[in-house]
Amino acid sequence: MSGNIQLLADTLAHAREENRAALIAYLPAGFPTVDGGIAAVKAAFEGGADVVEVGLPHSDPVLDGPVIQTADDIALRGGVKIADVMRTVREAYEATGRPVLVMTYWNPVDRYGVERFTAELAEAGGAGCILPDLPVEESVLWREHAEKHGLATVFVVAPSSRDERLAKITAVGTGFVYAASLMGVTGTRASVGVQAQDLVRRTRATTGLPVCVGLGVSNAAQAAEVAGFADGVIVGSAFVQRLLDAPDAASGLVAVRELAGELAQGVRKR
Template sequence: MSGNLTLLGEALATAKAEDRAALIAYLPAGFPTVDGGIEAVKAALDGGADIVEVGLPHSDPVLDGPVIQTADDIALRGGVKIADVMRTVREAHAATGKPILVMTYWNPIDRYGVARFTAELAEAGGAGCILPDLPVEEADLWREHAAEHGLATVFVVAPSSKDARIARITEAGSGFVYAASLMGVTGTRESVGAQAQDLVARTRATTDLPVCVGLGVSNAGQATEVAAFADGVIVGSAFVKRILDAPDTPSGIAAVRALAAELAEGVRKGRAGA
C-alpha cells in the first residue's frame, strides 16, 4: 500500500530533475462547501500545483492565521466531518492522479482513532499527513500505523529549532520536511526572508529528505525567491484568500487555478541563472 508515498516522492523527484522547486498548495476541506472544496483542490492541481495539502478544519487552529481561521470556521459551520476530508482526498486524487496529503492537528486523529484514520486515508489514496503539533516523542503510534499503510509522516521544523532537535525531527519523518519560514502563525507576508534560507540549510545538514518551505509565500515573486533554495514552496493563505474574496464559488475556483499557474511559473524561475 506504499503507492501514494511513492507518488509523493516521485513528484518531488520530478521537480528536482527539472531543476525547480515543487509547488505545494494548501486548501481546507469543506471550504467554501465540501463540493466547492473538492473543485478548488482539483483547480490548484490543474493550474500547476504538484502536490496539495488538504486541511482538516479545527475549532482552535492555533498555528493558523486569520485567513485560514475564517475558512475553517466556514467549513465547520457547514458541518464538515472527517468523512468529507477523506472524500476530498479521494475525489481530487482520482481526478488528477497527483499526491494529496492531509494537514491536521493531532486531537481530531486521536479522537477518531489512529488505526481508523490511517486506514481510511490510505484507502482514499492519500499520500500521508502533516502533523504540526505532534511532538516526535509522542508520534510512535502514528508512525507505526502510517508505515503500515505506506503514508508519509511530515513533521515541521521552525527557525527556533536547535540543530539537534532538527536532526531528531527529520530522522522520524518521511516524505519531506516542512520548514516553517518564520515564527508565528500562517498568513501572507511582505517578505519571506533569510531566516528561511538558514533553516533550510540547517535542515538539509541532517537529512536527505526534501525540505519544503511554508508560512508567508503569497505571490509569484516570493515563490521564485524561496524556490531558489528550497525543494518545495508551500502556499496556503493566498489560495484561501482568493476564494474568500471571490463573489461566488465558480469565480473563487477560477482564481485558485489562476494563482496556481502564476506560482508554478514563479517556482520555475527560482533556479534560473543560479
C-alpha cells in the same frame, strides 16, 4: 490499498530533475462547501500545483492565521466531518493522479482513532499527513500505522529549532520536511526572508529528505525567491484568500487556477 508515499517521493524528485522547486498548495476541506472544496483542490492542480495539502478544519487552529481560521470556521459551521476530508482526498486523487496529503492537528486524529484514520486515508489514495503539533517523542503509534499503510509522516521544523532537535525530527519524518519560514502563524507576508534560508540549510545538514518552505508565500516573486533555496514552496493563505474574495463559486475556482499558474511559473524561475 496502501497510501501514496512513493507518488509523493516521485513527484518531488521529478521537480528536482526539472531543476525547479515543487509547488505545494494548501486548501481546507469543506470550504466554501465540501463540493466547493473538492473543486478548489482540482483547480489548484489544474493551475500547476504538484502536491495539495487538504486541511482538516479545527476549532482551535493554533498555527493558522486569520485567513485560514475564517475558512475553517465556515467549514465547521457547514458541518464538515473527517469523512468529508477523506472524500476530498479521494476525489482529488482519482481525478488527477497527483499526491494529496492531509494537514491536521493531532486531537481530531487521536479522537477518531489512529488505525482508522490511517487506514481510511490510505484507502482514499492519500500520500500522507502533516502533523504540526505532534511532538516526535509522542509520534511512535502514529508512525507505526502510517508506515503500515504506506503514508508519509511530515513534521514541521521552525527557525527556533536547534540543530540537535532538527536531527531528531528529520530522523523519523518521511516524505519531506515542512520548514516554517518564520515564527508565528500562517498568512501572507511582505517578505519570506533570511530565516527560512538558514533553516533550510540547517535542516538539509541533517537529512536527505526534500525540505519545503511554508508560511508567508503569496505571489510568484516570493515563490521564485523561496524556490532559489528550497525543494518545495508551500502556499495556503493566498489560495484561501482568493476563495474568500470571490463573488461566487465559479470565480473562486478561476482565481485559484490563476494563482496556481502564477506560482507554478514562479517556482520555475529559481
